[in-house]
Amino acid sequence: MTDDSGHHHHNLHDLEQVAEGVGEIENAEHSIIATGAQAAMARETLEDYTLRFAPRSYRKWGPGVVAISALGGIAYLADFAIGANIGIANGTGNALIGIGFFAIVIVLTGYPLAYYAARYNIDLDLITRGSGFGYYGSVLTNVIFASFTFIFFALEGSIMAQGLELGLHIPLWLGYLTSSVLIIPLVIYGMNTLAKLQVWTTPLWLVMMVLPFAYLVISHPSAIGDFFAFSGVDTATGEPLNQGVSFAGSMLAAGVCLSLIAQIAEQIDYLRFMPPRTPENSRKWWVATLTAGPGWVFFGAVKQIVGLFLAVYLIGISIDNAGIANQPVHQFVEIYQDFLPHWLALTLAVILVVISQIKINVTNAYSGSLAWTNSFTRVTKTYPGRLVFLVFNVAIAIVLMEADMFSFLNNLLNFYANCGIAWIVAVASDIAINKYLLGISPKEPEFRRGMLYSINPVGFVSVIVAAGASILVYFHVFGDTIQPYSPLVALVLALVLPPILAVATKGKYYLRRTDDGIDLPMYDDHGNPTDTRLTCCVTGIDFERPDMIASAVPGPNGEKQYISSLALSCDKTGEHVLPEQK
Template identity: 75%
Template sequence: MSQDVQATTGTATAPVTKANETLEDYTLRFAPRSYRKWSTGVVATSALGGIAYLADFAIGANIGISYGTVNALWGILVFAVVIFLSGFPLAYYAARYNLDLDLITRGSGFGYYGSVVTNVIFATFTFIFFALEGSIMAQGLELGLGIPLWIGYAASTIVIFPLVVYGMSLLSKLQLWTTPLWLVLMVLPFVYLMISHPESVSTFFAYQGEEGQGSPSLGSVMLAAGVCLSLIAQIAEQIDYLRFMPPKTPENARRWWTATVLAGPGWVIFGAAKQVVGLFLAVYLLANVAGASSFANEPVRQFLEIYTNIMPAWLALTLAVILVVISQIKINVTNAYSGSLAWTNSYTRITKHYPGRLVFLGVNLVIALILMEANMFDFLNTILGFYANCGMAWVVVVASDIAINKYLLGISPKQPEFRRGMLYDVNPVGFGSMLIAAGVSILAFFGVLGDTLASYSPLVAIVLALVLPPVLALATRGKYYLRRTDDGIEAPMHDEHGNPSGETLHCQVCDQDFERPDMTASGTGEGYVCSLCLSTDRSGTHVLPASP
């Protein structure tokens, strides 16, 4: 599907630039019904394919080695509960209204420009985890093929670029084709140990870690949970797939809900399981393999050692490298794709210029490569523990606004809004809540608020992010959510089932047809204008005035 997209320069007769809408994959806008041709099952499978990363194994191993099995397991449980509860309202809004998390964030307490800072947080998430997965792939290439790490870092970065160019169309196929083999290679070592070495289970539960903690410690549990909670922004990557869900109807309601829950907040079930398995494999290696303390937290070595017990060494090495490469590609195409969306969104709103997603695809990959070359794998716990405070503040604030302010208090408008002119530039409810929650929890993380509170920085971020949005919404009486309530179009926004309308309207600026939810009346008083042309309208000619 090819369409011409025009980047406006402030007038209705701006020059036209060519762009393939499939390539851009609706970077800045609502995903239209005409493009969403995938079934609920295909969307869910594609979304879950994006959590194939091996970082969970490394995270589980690291927190277990640091705090012991018992504390690590409790930390993983805390992580899973927080992720599921905070992710549910976000996933529902994405699947129901076909918006990415940035567009949801704009109307959920942040404002049109206020959500830019959350895009930076999300983009940071994508290149941190791209670098982490790329590092794991480079370790596999070094182990299996003798390729130096620095070359492996470059190779793991370069291979991703061509796979991400075509957006959702190619990504859905890639995830579907690679998932069966990935599942077999992933599950095999764990099943083998459970059957052939049943004593490894008791060894696992008895493991006390480097600090000798055999009994639960709330401080250690929260430190472990804090590292795991760095993955909270993964819901944004799930949403980049979920926004392509088909309309919800009485006929497909059960399938629709199953896919939304499983591929949305349900990703954490699989993530938590991988963390537990990563810890299990690390404890087994530490107990049974000489010198394992130097590599027990490296997923590629974990799988290689177990494979070697099952099959010839050459085949074990081959399968370990294949697993690492498949896993890295499956997740890093999503990291690169989602990161490019986040950077493009922010840049276009600030500069009123749309450079295309591929420019920032390159930017994201370069940043990730720099992190890999700096050997960020050695500082994993610190990096993820710090990042978790920012990620939690953002996601929990949005979840709080949707669940409490929209549905419980009725202060925030239930229908999501993302279009320029309809929103205030900044809404202090979400924007202020996130800054306070992130700032205070980061201070706690670095011990500024005392050594005792340092262990509980994740809890500080969660509580503040949950409580502050309703407090600020009540204090401001919801004044800063909508700049205006009428977009000037008489046609209904939704169909009889509450899904975004598929009716098309003509944009007078770029001379293209777009679906109703992506349009507003022009501020000139004549015709309609699409959201991308509004975003790039430097003079504001087509932006509707505020309600009197």
């Protein structure tokens, strides 16, 4: 898998470094930048391509390479814990139906989002702005996404701390701290190292995970029957629960799994770097977009089922294991012990846990810092640099871990799922129904300040109502009977409200302007964002056409000037923002 220049690129972070390299060349060309503020702005712009439209000049990777990078983080072990938790609480039957329901929802909602990211090279926040939320409206969903990253950072960090406790007898509180602080320098400096880590650890990870599991199934065929017969255990008392298969039980299980719905946003952080789609690469392009986009759920569902299988196996060996059967490190120690001496089994299990957790938590810390920075920059119109928010995001995760989040994991994930579902389903509904079926929402995505209204009620109100109502349902406000169905409430409301609101408002809050003041076409003959470059009047740097907009301030000789979307986001006076089109 190489690109045209023969270089292997396996990771988003590689892509950034190329971005920085291009930036340095551009900086040399544009030594016009005089003031310190502008120089800082230029530097941030280049670091910050990660936050905005991904220009064609960086997207030199083939579709396959982008897909492999996007699936690199799928090594995480949270799925094992989630699968085990929902099975222990609800029994295998309900858990399997719940996992199936979760997979269908993820594929159906992930498809339109992944397509938009790969086709138009923008991240999920930018897609959200133009799909019913407005310029400031998507700050709300950015906070939902940032919460996803720190909740899962804490979950993955807890799993790593359990490994350190079991293997090295490091007390949990110290393990929580170590597993978090360790990530910070990696996200700041070690992007290159990490790209290499992702690549060589993936085959090792697969061998360490898949072979022992296959061995277990072959050497203990009775475990399969036990797995299907398992009907839940009360972890406090060790008593069997005898949970029959029921719609309510399946939905409770699905609710926990659906907390992972926002994972599509992390997949999209990679998918934005897909090459332009042409008649020649069309088939490869689609395969990569679908595999790396909604396709991640296939791996997720398999891991959840395996996690539950291992938990049932552990509980089958001894009911005393009920308390630790949901901890991936114990699950793997148990499998390895089947054919290895205890010390080696323990060592391998700890190595597997640490590698897996570092692989995913780098992405969590990174995506979270971007989501916070993005919101903060838009609201305050200042750019603090994402380091501040990297530390902030990790700090919240440490607080969650020290509060022993792992013990009330099901409740936390079920609660979070309601917010995540409301956001992702509302955006998918706007794209599929309002853009394609009803034609009310503009098909081409728009994310630039001045082109969008501050808030579009279509998505904004939908998310507040869907998340709010489903959280009330979850907390038994409407009685106990409907309580297990809170994820369904979020799903249905987020699906039907955007079209209802779009029709009610006649779609008038989507675009504040239809003309961005630039006479060059936005898309090439194949419908891909064009790579024509224009110079930004604030930073003096050239940007590609889709990232630019005309400035409301004319040049020194009255000529038209252009400004980049980032410079415009930081324009405190708002003098460059084009007036509303009447």
